[in-house]
Amino acid sequence: MSVRRSRDVSLLVKRAREGDPRAVARLITLVESGDELLPELAATLAPHTGQAQVIGLTGSPGVGKSTTTNELVRLLRGEGRRVGVLAVDPSSPFTGGAILGDRVRMQDHATDSGVYIRSMSSRGHLGGLAAATPQAVRVLEGAGCDVVLVETVGVGQAEVEVASLADTTLVLLAPGMGDAIQAVKAGILEIADVFVVNKADRDGVDATYRDIQGMIGLGERAPGQWRPQVVRAVASRGEGIDDIAAAIDKHRAWLADTGELRRRREQRAAAEVEAIALGALREKLGNLRDGTALPALAAAVAAGETDPYAAARQLLAGLGR
Ligand SMILES: Nc1nc2c(ncn2[C@@H]2O[C@H](COP(=O)(O)OP(=O)(O)OP(=O)(O)O)[C@@H](O)[C@H]2O)c(=O)[nH]1
Ligand SMILES: [Mg+2]
Numbered sequence: 629m630s631v632r633r634s635r636d637v638s639l640l641v642k643r644a645r646e647g648d649p650r651a652v653a654r655l656i657t658l659v660e661s662g663d664e665l666l667p668e669l670a671a672t673l674a675p676h677t678g679q680a681q682v683i684g685l686t687g688s689p690g691v692g693k694s695t696t697t698n699e700l701v702r703l704l705r706g707e708g709r710r711v712g713v714l715a716v717d718p719s720s721p722f723t724g725g726a727i728l729g730d731r732v733r734m735q736d737h738a739t740d741s742g743v744y745i746r747s748m749s750s751r752g753h754l755g756g757l758a759a760a761t762p763q764a765v766r767v768l769e770g771a772g773c774d775v776v777l778v779e780t781v782g783v784g785q786a787e788v789e790v791a792s793l794a795d796t797t798l799v800l801l802a803p804g805m806g807d808a809i810q811a812v813k814a815g816i817l818e819i820a821d822v823f824v825v826n827k828a829d830r831d832g833v834d835a836t837y838r839d840i841q842g843m844i845g846l847g848e849r850a851p852g853q854w855r856p857q858v859v860r861a862v863a864s865r866g867e868g869i870d871d872i873a874a875a876i877d878k879h880r881a882w883l884a885d886t887g888e889l890r891r892r893r894e895q896r897a898a899a900e901v902e903a904i905a906l907g908a909l910r911e912k913l914g915n916l917r918d919g920t921a922l923p924a925l926a927a928a929v930a931a932g933e934t935d936p937y938a939a940a941r942q943l944l945a946g947l948g949r
Contacts, residue, residue, distance in 0.1 A: 637665055641672045644771040649744060652771045656746050659763040670763065673770040678893075680712075680769040683876060684794030685779045686816070691800045692826040693779045695863040696872070701743055703873055704775055712768030712776040713745040716761055744768060762793050762900050792819055793896055795889060796879045798872070800824045801840060803832035817843060820856050822875045828860040828868065854882055912947050921946050 631650045634640055643651035658665055683700075685693045697713055704711045748764055761778065768776045778794060799820035823844075825837050837858060844856050857875040861868030883889035916922050925939040 635665060637668050637672050641669075641676075641770060644767065645676065647741060647772065649741070652744055652767060653746065655767045655771075656748065656764050659760055659767060660748055662760070666763065670766070673766045676770040677766045678769070680765070680773055681775045681796075681880065682765055682794045683775065683777050684792075684797040685777060685800060686781070686797065686819075687800030687824075687826075688802070689781055691802045692861075692863045693781075693800055696798075696800065696824065696826060696861065696869070697777050697779050699863055699866050699869040700777060700872065702866075703869055705740060705742055708742075709774040710742045710772055711744070712765075712771070712773035713743070714761065714764055714768070714776065714778045715745070715747040716778060716780045717747065717749050744771065744773065762896070765793065792899075795883060795892065796821045796876050798822045798824055798876070800826050801836055802827040803830045803836045817847065817856075821854060821879045822872065823856055823858045824868075824872055825858065825860045826863050826868075829862045829865070833860065852886065854879065854888075909947065913943075916943060916946055 631640065631643060631648065631654055634654060640651045640655050644655055655669065658669060663669075685697055687693055694715065697715075701711050701713065746764070746768075748760070765776050765778065797819050799816050799822070801823060803825070823840050825833060825840065827833070837860065840858055844858070849855060857878065859868060859871045859875050861872060863869070880889075883892070921943060925934070925943060928934045929936050929939050
């Protein structure tokens with residue numbers, strides 16, 4: 629059977645580890661669609677994961693995430709590192725047009741076998757993108773990527789969740805978009821390890837830079853806590869990319885020195901386990917609701933034969949089965 633349609637998880641993982649991009653694509657498709665093979669896939673990948681550096685990029689539409697990603701890929705490839713890129717669209721239920729744009733902007737690396745670029749949407753995954761993305765990151769790790777870059781459009785809570793799966797999260801801003809204020813409102817300030825004021829070739833860059841520094845200054849930080857770095861860039865000209873990389877390295881060193889890296893990863897794993905468990909519970913509960921258990925209990929409660937707490941207890945007991 630062709631790799632593109634294979635359901636042989638061991639074979640696919642083996643091929644992916646050998647660098648076959650079609651096997652990687654197939655595995656991510658399985659993740660994206662919430663395939664029933666996911667538990668087996670996760671188990672097969674587990675021994676090969678936990679080492680890659682995960683970097684998140686988020687920010688308003690058009691702020692320059694893909695352009696910056698493209699430049700970071702170039703830099704990382706120059707260092708000989710294998711790179712995976714996930715462009716995650718939390719808003720679209722299917723793979724849409726924005727993704728095409730990403731392909732175009734990242735096509736510099738289209739023929740480089742050390743780079744794997746993939747767009748993702750939350751087509752069918754039980755826990756949505758927040759649950760699917762970490763699995764996709766694992767696929768890329770399992771396929772031998774040293775660094776995984778995750779790009780998400782900053783349009784709501786989803787990107788906060790997705791960005792929080794990264795070791796280091798970059799939040800991109802651009803002059804004149806009111807981004808600094810928006811960032812604070814959307815709770816982005818809390819997830820940003822590095823702010824990139826992109827499009828620094830435009831008017832108003834100094835004001836944006838000051839705004840964001842001001843916002844950071846207002847935040848309370850215990851001694852030794854990370855203070856978000858602010859870097860200017862003109863991604864479309866490849867300017868400031870070294871500074872972004874330096875800020876990422878600095879954050880990486882801080883993560884390692886303070887034990888925060890491990891703490892973050894464990895926190896993430898906990899969230900992931902919880903999301904999967906909740907997804908399974910919700911599904912079971914849905915089955916109960918559609919079945920006979922809930923209607924029967926509801927009738928009993930409505931008739932005063934039992935109380936809602938006892939009924940809920942019975943319903944929960946039914947979930948264990
Ligand atoms: N002037 C200027 N334009 C830039 C800069 N960086 C990126 N652009 C342009 O901004 C546009 C959007 O860039 P993208 O990298 O696609 O932005 P994005 O954040 O990935 O966009 P979405 O994925 O659609 O949210 C493109 O036309 C880029 O060429 C920059 O530093 N200065
Ligand atoms: Mg993009």
